[in-house]
Amino acid sequence: MAETSTSSRSSSFGYSSSGSPISNLAQDHLFTILLRLPADSILCFAMTCKKFRALAASDSLWESICWRDWGPKSVEALKASNFGLQQLPWMRLYKQVSRVDSVYCRKLSDPDGGLGFPCPRASHSLNFVSGCLVLFGGGCEGGRHLDDTWVAYIGNDFRRMLKWQKINSGIPSGRFGHSCVVIDDFLVMFGGINDNGGRHNDTWVGQVACHESLGVTLSWKLLVVGSDAPSQRGAHAACCIDGRKMVIHGGIGLHGVRLCDTWVLELSENFRFGTWYEIGTHPCPPARSGHTLTCIGGTRTVLFGGRGLGYDVLNDVWFLDICDDNPKWVQVLYELQNVPRGVSLPRVGHSATLMLGGHLLICGGEDSYRHRKNDFWILDINAAPSITMQQPTTLNSMQVSAKRWKRLKANGYKPKCRSFHRACTDNSGQYLFVFGGMMDGLLQPSDPAGLRFDSELLLVELVLR
Incomplete structure (x- = not known):
């Protein structure tokens, strides 16, 4: 009876035995969600589990974030400069830019x-x-x-x-x-x-x-x-x-x-x-x-x-x-x-x-x-x-x-x-x-x-x- 009650409550909140709904989302859907968040929230999201850490650290995600926050003109110019030749990870570049002193x-x-x-x-x-x-x-x-x-x-x-x-x-x-x-x-x-x-x-x-x-x-x-x-x-x-x-x-x-x-x-x-x-x-x-x-x-x-x-x-x-x-x-x-x-x-x-x-x-x-x-x-x-x-x-x-x-x-x-x-x-x-x-x-x-x-x-x- 207790198990049935617990299972019912989990279903009512959108959870299943296989994990939370967000963990069951396709990667491209998660990608779209992350692009709507500020950079600090994305870094917090990455600390929740190994799966999310890998996704939140992907180079394609951070390149898209740079496009979002800096504009396409800046990103294309950086690609044509030494950054493109050195293939510096976009996440690392984003951090360096935010901490410039x-x-x-x-x-x-x-x-x-x-x-x-x-x-x-x-x-x-x-x-x-x-x-x-x-x-x-x-x-x-x-x-x-x-x-x-x-x-x-x-x-x-x-x-x-x-x-x-x-x-x-x-x-x-x-x-x-x-x-x-x-x-x-x-x-x-x-x-x-x-x-x-x-x-x-x-x-x-x-x-x-x-x-x-x-x-x-x-x-x-x-x-x-x-x-x-x-x-x-x-x-x-x-x-x-x-x-x-x-x-x-x-x-x-x-x-x-x-x-x-x-x-x-x-x-x-x-x-x-x-x-x-x-x-x-x-x-x-x-x-x-x-x-x-x-x-x-x-x-x-x-x-x-x-x-x-x-x-x-x-x-x-x-x-x-x-x-x-x-x-x-x-x-x-x-x-x-x-x-x-x-x-x-x-x-x-x-x-x-x-x-x-x-x-x-x-x-x-x-x-x-x-x-x-x-x-x-x-x-x-x-x-x-x-x-x-x-x-x-x-x-x-x-x-x-x-x-x-x-x-x-x-x-x-x-x-x-x-x-x-x-x-x-x-x-x-x-x-x-x-x-x-x-x-x-x-x-x-x-x-x-x-x-x-x-x-x-x-x-x-x-x-x-």
Whole structure:
């Protein structure tokens, strides 16, 4: 009678004498279930029995997890690099990426003052597209704007010394403080400031092509947009979302007024037309310039730092998701004293780039005293709060400090302290290219006459152990 009762209860809960229902599932079904779990849960699942341990450690499962968490572009780029040659297990690679704590720096070009290198500059644009680095414009000594375009082909050989090629196009007009993002295989550029202080609000599309006889070419064309467009500005922040749209925020508008508006550009399939529309949300980040806006996957973006209305340098973090008709900015609050060595976090003129494994790598910039930095920080956005919620929410400051901010050790070549440089990553997200920026001269850093500009191209590599 007791045996019958026990058997009945087991059946009612879905168990049988041959084990739990999950152990009887086909391997491909278990595989599908595991791919819906976070990595930590998969590792806990592997500890339950030998059968599950073997499944949860399979290379095909972890390759799929890397595809899920890093995106196909990163995985394919890693396969084409040394990882593919060494056949490093994907589970081991995933662990190494999640635990990254240092970077390795090296110079990729050694300017000699000749005509074969871009001249020193800051507030330019630098993008990686179609296997090439593309540099445009910027400001140089004396506050003059530049209108030159330079291209350096990289391919899959990231560590070699690069050769720059100057592209003579004559357009767009010279400017600095503009924004330029990569959408598909195109560059989309907006705004900027010229050396007369004039602001732009034009939108340009550039396309890179590689030819056996002509080398690398780049063609720019003015994008046709409607009458509803962002006002003229420079020193704003921008990124590409959802692989098809450009988002801009803030900047310095007419008469030196700092802005706090957010705009989205939707492009036609043939990249001939575009439509701008403004996102009105409350609350929203205060007005600022020299900040960063970075896409962290899909339609989700993160904003960090910049210079506010009172000329103070900021260290606030905001998230925005533009996936529906009711986007909202959500601020993540934290106490600076809870961040290890966090006294140097507030900054303007820094770079913030999404790297392999969901690491937002922040480097360089300057503080309120114009002390320039050469440090590297990771803002881990893997545990970012839901930003499609109805009401803005703040996180516990100690939790944010412990899980989000981490300062990386820098090995190899010691980069100079700089601000208003530009940085971009390769397709894998393991390599960061950094060019130019303002540096301290021989005079006091607070004296504008003591500024000088840089023209080194640096490679910053995430060290995977």
